Amino acid sequence: MTTISRPARTVPDADALAELAAGLAGVVSTRPADLDTHGRDENHLDSVPPRAVVFAETRDDVVTTMRWAGRHNAALIPFGAGTSAEGHVVPLGGEVSLDVSRMNRLVALCPEDFRAVVQPGLTRNGLNTRAREFGLTFPVDPGADASLGGMAATNASGTTTIRYGGMRANTLALEVVLASGDVLRLGRPVRKSSSGYDLRDLFIGSAGTLGVITELTVALHPVPEEIAVLRAFFPDVAAAVAGAFAAVGTGLPIARLELLDEITAGLLAQDVPGLVPDAPALFVELHSSTAAGLATELDIAHRALLEAGASTVGTATAQAEREAIWEARHRLFWSIRRAFPGRRYLITDTAVPLSAIVEHAQVISELRADLGLDVVTTGHVGDGNIHTVVAVAEGQDAPAALFSDELVRHALRVGGTCTGEHGIGVSKRQYLAAEHGDAALWMARVKGLFDPGNVLNPGKVVGPDLLSDALAAR
Numbered sequence: 001m002t003t004i005s006r007p008a009r010t011v012p013d014a015d016a017l018a019e020l021a022a023g024l025a026g027v028v029s030t031r032p033a034d035l036d037t038h039g040r041d042e043n044h045l046d047s048v049p050p051r052a053v054v055f056a057e058t059r060d061d062v063v064t065t066m067r068w069a070g071r072h073n074a075a076l077i078p079f080g081a082g083t084s085a086e087g088h089v090v091p092l093g094g095e096v097s098l099d100v101s102r103m104n105r106l107v108a109l110c111p112e113d114f115r116a117v118v119q120p121g122l123t124r125n126g127l128n129t130r131a132r133e134f135g136l137t138f139p140v141d142p143g144a145d146a147s148l149g150g151m152a153a154t155n156a157s158g159t160t161t162i163r164y165g166g167m168r169a170n171t172l173a174l175e176v177v178l179a180s181g182d183v184l185r186l187g188r189p190v191r192k193s194s195s196g197y198d199l200r201d202l203f204i205g206s207a208g209t210l211g212v213i214t215e216l217t218v219a220l221h222p223v224p225e226e227i228a229v230l231r232a233f234f235p236d237v238a239a240a241v242a243g244a245f246a247a248v249g250t251g252l253p254i255a256r257l258e259l260l261d262e263i264t265a266g267l268l269a270q271d272v273p274g275l276v277p278d279a280p281a282l283f284v285e286l287h288s289s290t291a292a293g294l295a296t297e298l299d300i301a302h303r304a305l306l307e308a309g310a311s312t313v314g315t316a317t318a319q320a321e322r323e324a325i326w327e328a329r330h331r332l333f334w335s336i337r338r339a340f341p342g343r344r345y346l347i348t349d350t351a352v353p354l355s356a357i358v359e360h361a362q363v364i365s366e367l368r369a370d371l372g373l374d375v376v377t378t379g380h381v382g383d384g385n386i387h388t389v390v391a392v393a394e395g396q397d398a399p400a401a402l403f404s405d406e407l408v409r410h411a412l413r414v415g416g417t418c419t420g421e422h423g424i425g426v427s428k429r430q431y432l433a434a435e436h437g438d439a440a441l442w443m444a445r446v447k448g449l450f451d452p453g454n455v456l457n458p459g460k461v462v463g464p465d466l467l468s469d470a471l472a473a474r
Contacts, residue, residue: 010073011094017052023064026057026102038077038097042144042333043085043347043427050077050097057102059177059214065098066212067181069455077457078208080121080150083142085347086425088154088207092459098212100149106130107215114220115172115189120149120213127218136220139164139255142421143330149213154423155205159326162248162382163255163287164221166421168204175215176203179451189217202446207423208457210450224255224287226294228317229325230301232310233279237261237361237377239309240280244381245354246308247284252297256285257382258329264378267335271328276312282381283325329378333389336376340391343374346400348427350411351385351420360386363410371399385420424461432462 012020021028029035030052039047051074056062069076075095082089089097104121111134118127125145127138140151142158150156152174157166164170173187187193187200203210234240237259244257260268260281269275284301288294298315305313316322328335336345352360361377364386368375373396379386388407392400408418408431418424418431433440440462447454447462 011051012072012074012096016068016072016074020054020065020068023068024054024056024061026061027055029053029055037082038079038089038099039091041082041084041087041089043345043422044087044090048091048093050091050095053079053097053099055099055102059103059175059183062098062100062177062212062214063181063183065096066177066179066455069096070179070181070453073453073455075455075458076212078149078153078212080147080153081123081145083144083146084150084154084207084425085349085422086419086427088423088425088457088460090426092426095458100212100214101147103149103214104147109134111136111220113189114222115217116220117189117215117217118148119215120152121147123147124151131220132223135223137223138170138218139221140167140170148216148218152204152213152216153206153208155421157380157383157385157421159256159258159329159380161380161385161421162257163253168201170219171200171204171216172219173217174200174203174213176211176213178211179453179456183214184211187217191219205423207425207461209447209461210456212456224289226288226291227255227319227322228286228294228298228315229256229322230282230284230286230298230305230313230315231275231325232282232284232305232313233265233276234281234310235279237280237365238358240282241358241361241381243282243305243308243310244357246304247282247301248354248382250300250304252301253287254284254301254382255287256283256326257380258283259377259379259381259386260329261377263374263376264332267332267339267376268328271331271335272325279311282310283329285322332376332378336389336391340374344392344397346390346392346404347387347422348390348404348407349379349385349387349420349422350407350416350418351383352411352414352416354384356414356416357381357384357386359414360407360410360416364388364407367403367406371403372396373399373403375403380420383420384416426460429461 034053035049036047039049079097079099101121103119107117123145139160142156374391376389390400
């Protein structure tokens with residue numbers, strides 16, 4: 001739905017790919033199945049195959065591939081698990097996909113320092129399987145079992161952000177390979193530093209447009225001793241948002257605070273016993289160090305939700321029941337596909353100040369009715385992040401695009417952002433200048449500094465047309 005300028009590139013031929021393969025420990029593949037899986041993400045289901053896929057196995061493979069791309073003027077797209085939602089890994093034509101999923105070692109686990117050193121292809125669940133042996137967890141939870149390198153590249157967050165923060169807050173250090181093939185180590189394995197410019201955070205969220213992450217040092221946290229989930233049901237979404245305000249206002253150690261509209265609740269009720277179909281809901285998860293402390297906190301939260309207008313509030317403390325709730329939430333997209341078969345699906349996210357969430361939810365409801373769309377709404381309401389999925393029927397491409405555009409524009413008008421956690425990728429580039437103004441000019445200049453040949457994920461996040469867009473938005 002977005003027009004992207006496509007920089008002139010040399011599409012590597014068989015001889016160029018053979019030259020690349022000769023210098024790698026990994027594999028260069030042109031198998032149709034490999035090309036197909038590297039031409040899509042969660043929100044772009046029609047595959048646009050790359051020219052080839054490099055399965056890197058070492059940092060040296062990444063360095064070799066970068067230098068080869070520079071010599072041949074070939075574009076590269078870093079690829080992890082392919083779970084992004086804004087077209088970050090989808091080719092625009094002729095690129096080579098640089099897949100780091102085989103670089104999946106846990107390099108070091110340092111429980112005494114509450115940190116781990118990992119390669120970019122290790123997934124969050126893979127890390128947590130090892131970390132839990134020491135009573136530790138990596139809490140950033142975007143839903144999918146994403147690769148940690150990809151999570152850092154998109155500054156992923158998710159349901160636990162309200163307490164633990166996203167990838168930027170939980171990444172201590174990075175090793176990155178630049179387009180030149182040079183290797184940089186950014187940050188230090190400590191929780192705080194005032195030393196120099198923070199180049200580490202510049203690369204977090206850059207979506208592979210500035211360099212390729214080949215190693216990360218991430219923060220670990222103790223696994224909570226006591227966990228419970230409150231399920232509160234409300235007469236409408238506005239009341240549920242008011243309940244979220246009330247819950248945050250208690251000052252309790254809330255780890256998750258999830259909003260479900262009535263459609264979402266109805267879908268999840270098919271998978272989770274005890275949910276009330278057709279009633280907007282909040283899922284509120286509390287983490288505590290003692291059973292007595294948790295009991296007190298649950299009582300406070302329970303009363304606050306009822307006073308805010310909840311019709312009923314239930315509690316889930318058993319691990320199986322709690323896990324079923326969040327597993328169902330993470331499977332929501334597939335529940336939507338089951339409820340609306342044969343549709344296309346437009347996934348988008350926006351984030352607004354907490355004071356604007358009710359208004360933002362009302363805009364969603366009005367747009368849904370005015371445009372005649374099937375829209376499912378949920379969100380990490382504790383941090384102002386709202387997600388919508390439009391089940392697009394035949395002939396509804398234009399209304400769906402208008403829905404997304406109007407929702408973003410409202411978010412920007414109230415001081416929010418066009419994307420809370422999915423990233424810019426391709427789909428949101430058109431809003432970058434409107435959101436950031438002159439700062440967008442500097443983003444383009446930073447891109448030019450680190451990647452002067454524009455070989456790294458060209459056409460994503462920033463591009464040759466961004467300067468004119470930023471100037472026009474002044």
